[in-house]
Amino acid sequence: MKLEMKDTPGQLVTALKPISEAGGNIIAIVHQRDATSTSDTIDVQVVLELAEKRLGPLIEDLKQHGVRVQRIGKERLIHRRDFIIIGHIVHTDLSDTVDQIDRTGFSEVSEIQMVMPGIHEPSTARITIKATHADDMQRAVEILRRIAVHKDILVIEPVEEVL
Template sequence: MQISMKLELKDTPGQLLGALKPISDIGGNIITIIHQRDMISPENTLTVDIVLELPEKKLDTLINVLRERGCGVIRIGKERLLQKQSLIMIGHLMHTDLTDTVDQIDQTGFAEVSELHMVMPAINEPSTAKITIRAVSPEDMRRAVAILHDVSKRKNILVLEPLEGME
């Protein structure tokens, strides 16, 4: 089963590895990780978004191990997002806070970013990313893509769609 998680980690060396290792230890496969250190909270924590594949019976074990290691599990989303669409984003993605762009979709409750593949040719050059959004229904997908377009317009990011039809 595919699961998306938002974790809260202390901003100290080794915390990300400590959160990722249990996933592979119990037979999970990491699909996507979004980790930006420039978004540290006043409590000296940061969030990490992870999409992974995991045998369903192992989810409770993973949650317990993560909490034992001091990782806060903020959100867990199981495979209820049956619609899928990929788009291309072009622009200064990192400089315009990519985490905020993803969060605008993830916070809806009806859609999530499930994959993000980015190419950054040089620090001052525009980046290109393939973003895959999953949503509950075709209407929710249209709403999520509209959110992406609105956020991208404010951040001067070009969005090209679709790479494939919704599944």
């Protein structure tokens, strides 16, 4: 979110406090002071993780502290992981595979790129899963592993989690 606040000492702390009080996890802060600016306010961009229902109260709280929220860019599913799957992906009902992950509500398949070299040969696909939280991603991975065992698909997982 992009915040506008008074250019006085201590204002940044004043702005960040309500975020942590709301249970928000601050990921990054971009705070650029323009030396030539004559404005008595500064803009600060904050990247944070927050449960959706707490967003409204947070904006109110910030306003009361003299901080105006200019803009909010929302990405609900911030955890993203790529997998490679190998096997008879289409013939073991690809839409069911995708659906099992999508219908969790906390994770979804956002991209699939598939290569099918021959009719009876195994297909290979890169599949991207997005999830709301790290725990949800872990649960989605477990679902994918279960599907893989059931449908005899090889899942190649990444070594490290990529945010």
